[in-house]
Amino acid sequence: MKNPILYRISQLIGFLLGARVFVALLLTFALYVSTFFLFNQEESLRNFVFDFKVHGIIFCTVLSIFAGGIINQFYDREKDQLTKPFRTRLQNFLKQKYFLYAYLTLNLFSLGIAYFISTRVFVFFLIYQFFMWFYSHKLSKILIINNLTFVGLTLYPFFGMMVYYHTFSVNVFLMAVFLFLILLIIDITKDFLTKNADKIFGYVTIPNYFGNSLAKKIVVFFFIILMLVSMLLINKTGIHTILNLYFAIGLFVTIFGIYLLLNAAKKTHFYLLNILRMWVFVGIIAMLLDGIIKKF
Structure with missing residues (x-):
């Protein structure tokens, strides 16, 4: 019972x-x-x-x-x-x-x-x-x-x-592009982990359609654009705020992410997925602390 x-x-x-x-x-x-x-x-x-x-x-x-x-x-x-x-x-x-x-x-x-x-x-x-x-x-x-x-x-x-x-401002636009790119990379990385199931049930994803090798090159391309956007955000005001420090450290996170992506082991994709998700959360906290310092 x-x-x-x-x-x-x-x-x-x-x-x-x-x-x-x-x-x-x-x-x-x-x-x-x-x-x-x-x-x-x-x-x-x-x-x-x-x-x-x-x-x-x-x-x-x-x-x-x-x-x-x-x-x-x-x-x-x-x-x-x-x-x-x-x-x-x-x-x-x-x-x-x-x-x-x-x-x-x-x-x-x-x-x-x-x-x-x-x-x-x-x-x-x-x-x-x-x-x-x-x-x-x-x-x-x-x-x-x-x-x-x-x-x-x-x-x-x-x-x-x-x-x-x-x-509407250049800064807000760049931050929107930054978030768009990191979420896009997260979603494509998730597709690497569910590749076999996606193929069985008819989900046409970038890893399934282009193959792992080309799909990884596409994600690396997005990582490079992400780094360029981060550098533009840093260049606007310099590393004087918590949020800009976040973008600066994010350059190293991006490089480490590319290393994990190019690793052949499937578990590294899982690590990359969770690191990027955590980095988005860290970004929210950085915006909160940066905003508190500026407003109060």
């Missing part, structure tokens, strides 16, 4: 993993940090705290990301059984129909709040949710489009905040 408490806990963990809750929480943190310290540099902390429209937009983003994670795992379920067997086993404690109910509920709730904020915000999230579904349903299996769409959807809320605050 099943232990009802353990069974319910397993159901909860399975749902949290299916909804990519931990990824959503990280993106929420990144949104708050970038909104207050990068896009909204003129507003005081007090005004920002009581700006309920901004909190509403970020909350809609979180709900949409939860929903996007659910629909993505619904379409990727067969592949995940090979690449993420433990996660899939936990998700099997809940029937797929409950994930779909949650997907629809989260999206509708998000759109309801968005409509309450403004019609433009409603349209913004309607487009976001449509492309999240379309990515999982169709675009995730199309060569190059899959990587570009994934990165674009990740950055979409940040672009929305930039437009909301009318924050």
